Amino acid sequence: MATQRIIDFLNTRRPNGPCLVVDLDVVRENYIGFEKALPDSRIFYAVKANPAPEILRLLASLGSSFDTASVTEIEMALDAGAPAERISYGNTIKKERDIARAFELGIRLFAVDCVEEVEKIARAAPGARVFCRVLTDGAGAEWPLSRKFGCVPAMAVDVLRRAKSLGLNAYGVSFHVGSQQTDLSAWDRALSDAKGVFAALAEEGIMLKMVNMGGGFPTRYLRDVPTAQAYGRAIFDALRKHFGNRIPETIVEPGRGMVGNAGVIKTEVVLISKKADNDNVRWVYLDIGKFGGLAETMDEAIRYQIVTPHDGDRTEPCILAGPTCDSADVMYEKTPYPLPVSLTIGDEVLIEGTGAYTTTYASVAFNGFEPLRSYVI
Amino acid sequence: MATQRIIDFLNTRRPNGPCLVVDLDVVRENYIGFEKALPDSRIFYAVKANPAPEILRLLASLGSSFDTASVTEIEMALDAGAPAERISYGNTIKKERDIARAFELGIRLFAVDCVEEVEKIARAAPGARVFCRVLTDGAGAEWPLSRKFGCVPAMAVDVLRRAKSLGLNAYGVSFHVGSQQTDLSAWDRALSDAKGVFAALAEEGIMLKMVNMGGGFPTRYLRDVPTAQAYGRAIFDALRKHFGNRIPETIVEPGRGMVGNAGVIKTEVVLISKKADNDNVRWVYLDIGKFGGLAETMDEAIRYQIVTPHDGDRTEPCILAGPTCDSADVMYEKTPYPLPVSLTIGDEVLIEGTGAYTTTYASVAFNGFEPLRSYVI
Known part of the structure; x- marks a missing residue:
């Protein structure tokens, strides 16, 4: 869960780019x-x-x-x-x-x-x-x-x-x-x-x-x-x-x-798109992915809880992917992730339960993206 | 292939720890x-x-x-x-x-x-x-x-x-x-x-x-x-x-x-062991693995050529794994890799064709191991 302290930190500090906040x-x-x-x-x-x-x-x-x-x-x-x-x-x-x-x-x-x-x-x-x-x-x-x-x-x-x-x-x-x-x-x-x-x-x-x-x-x-x-x-x-x-x-x-439950990753929706007009699954691309700290989504092993500003709205299944030019940088595809239909490019979303095995897994500079920043409060 | 320039560099400089050398x-x-x-x-x-x-x-x-x-x-x-x-x-x-x-x-x-x-x-x-x-x-x-x-x-x-x-x-x-x-x-x-x-x-x-x-x-x-x-x-x-x-x-x-073919990774055999006395496959642990730069061995997709000081000796199938405490840090297991029976703890081996998609994939500090060093010569 995002604690009130974490939410207050994010609201006050407004860090740019993806980051982990640990309470x-x-x-x-x-x-x-x-x-x-x-x-x-x-x-x-x-x-x-x-x-x-x-x-x-x-x-x-x-x-x-x-x-x-x-x-x-x-x-x-x-x-x-x-x-x-x-x-x-x-x-x-x-x-x-x-x-x-x-x-x-x-x-x-x-x-x-x-x-x-x-x-x-x-x-x-x-x-x-x-x-x-x-x-x-x-x-x-x-x-x-x-x-x-x-x-x-x-x-x-x-x-x-x-x-x-x-x-x-x-x-x-x-x-x-x-x-x-x-x-x-x-x-x-x-x-x-x-x-x-x-x-x-x-x-x-x-x-x-x-x-x-x-x-x-x-x-x-x-x-x-x-x-x-x-x-x-x-x-x-x-x-x-x-x-x-x-x-x-x-x-x-x-x-x-x-x-694990002490940390929350703040990330941003970079793009939402489809691959064909008649696709019924949307692709949602975040500014963090498998090489930016979410390595444990490998084989979709760990399914994190995602909180969006539109929770409560109707959801539809989405494929969730990271921002790199690597086709393996996809978090949830075999089992798409239900996200609100009202989710919008630029929205900030929280990935909960990410205090463990995230920051140090991040790649040092893949695609030029810097490793996951971390704030311990 | 390791070029003569790469081999000379490694013999002269003797870098400590795993590293990539690009010619x-x-x-x-x-x-x-x-x-x-x-x-x-x-x-x-x-x-x-x-x-x-x-x-x-x-x-x-x-x-x-x-x-x-x-x-x-x-x-x-x-x-x-x-x-x-x-x-x-x-x-x-x-x-x-x-x-x-x-x-x-x-x-x-x-x-x-x-x-x-x-x-x-x-x-x-x-x-x-x-x-x-x-x-x-x-x-x-x-x-x-x-x-x-x-x-x-x-x-x-x-x-x-x-x-x-x-x-x-x-x-x-x-x-x-x-x-x-x-x-x-x-x-x-x-x-x-x-x-x-x-x-x-x-x-x-x-x-x-x-x-x-x-x-x-x-x-x-x-x-x-x-x-x-x-x-x-x-x-x-x-x-x-x-x-x-x-x-x-x-x-x-x-x-x-x-x-890709311009780079060679130098790595060291940290441990060779079996899990039971009657196992017919040995585990060979290197000081580089999936989180240290060999991410593309994911699902055993890319099979690198490995050169050892004992090439030419009789080989037997080995499971090849990295040095971290992560059980997913195994490079070749489904299809074991043939390596010389005379391979010994402390041997330096070369992993060829590793000039691409290695250094920047390396994790920033997983298990405290530093990212893959790189020398461009």
Whole structure:
């Protein structure tokens, strides 16, 4: 939703060109919501979702930890005031020199999903804690995860055994149920796998301590999603079921769930046209598209809520496209988007729920268009 | 191909991190090749393919004209030394204030594909020349065009008639057969449509003068493609067939064909791993991916040639992925890519034919990774 603060900002400042406006009050509410829903888990904000310094500073001050994907993100979290012990290097794909640099910066918690990565960490970050990412199937997620990250549970046992033998601290297991995961049973299945890895290693005397449950907490796009509280309950129930009264330390890594609903993109209708006189679908071209920050409309995966000055008028289906000369720069075509028939060239429209995975996805200069500007208020 | 100059540059400079190196000698050869193949056409380089100032300066000095997508690209072409009369504003989706700015800068040639855009140009760029883009089906292209640009030929007649009635110079018709178009008959079909628009308007006394045949000239990726000369012949034959001895002024807009084969990306193997012990496909992770400049691997549309230090060794199929924490950041998975079994973490590999549509597609900071660096030599 566009909060009153965001609406006031846009009305007062009248920024030119497309921009994202993020309301820090909503981020704060989300953080507190996660704390309440998951009181026994440490919250590692997924910096990649939106690394705006203001957001990182707020979350650092609230006590959040940070999940980072690169040395640059580690440095940003440190700059925001997070101590190194509250930062994990959560990318399973790291250059050995980047691991060494992270270690220099004080980072001691690393993600792995194969023996090769464990060997790099043993050389470049001796003694560090590692957790192994386990493959989950991602069913039920709107933005499904491929097999890119993680390994099968049986292999995770080998990976963590190898970590231990190389002097690392075999610390735990992670999984990611898929972004925008609305099927609560996904956590149950993944925790069952995690417990299996714990049990197999315990037989060899290697006692894991942590389960990193990743992200996947949905933000509100077009459909209602279970609330953070419901998620928390389901996750706690699954932990209890699989780990009994020996529930491990747990971590969650919300990104979209922390900032998605805190941001709104303001954009302008550049053109409305048809391709033939007898077409029954109009093309609506905005000044933002797939290469300007809306990359997650790829394959029409995420369907944002769009607010126009004419809401309430009769609607008709529209194909929604971006402003570049790239024919792939079309957001919604297979499933056209209903927009008011009274929508006019020059109208400003709001795209809601765009606080996550927008600004940093924007291309640096495609077609000469500048990257999405961002205001954090 | 990596030219000797590119190889020497990489060996001498040893740039850190992924980068694109473009050899201007190849761009020059390509320009001269287009001039020879299409001696009667004006060449408008599609700036969006690669707007590096060195490339624009070279082409401006060779006499090229420029097809631009935004005011920023117009300014870049002017800065490179191109006079305004050699620049077209070829994006059919323009804000009226951007049209006005282009007009101020001296631009007098604009693309349209609907009456709404004609009306903007009549207000903001009175008296300018306009050409109307006609929809083509794009069959045969590797990177197919959707219906995003253009209108059906019958509507183009209305659009250009309206332009004339609003005091604009109804100048011509454009089409685009689709990027990497390898089917030479595509030009024939499009020119037939163009001729139809010319004829319909001539009956009303509106004499069009120009056909803009767009781009689509392929660069060499994995497969042999007809040479520029063969393209030139086929296009000339089609012009003769449809326009007889009244061949109009023609424009071509090569982008990929001008710079694609002039550039090579140097990247590093960050990780090679499997997801399970019994997997028969390895995952190879590079330090560049879909969000770092290889956006055109979307849907595995473009398959680049990859050169490794171990070429000649036995190969096995690999899934090729980028370095970000985004599961969509996978280049080749449905059709795995054969790479040497001896490929090793830390190896530098070259991705050839990457001079076009790479640098500017790169995301501004996704996962904290900086945009693709570029060296033009």
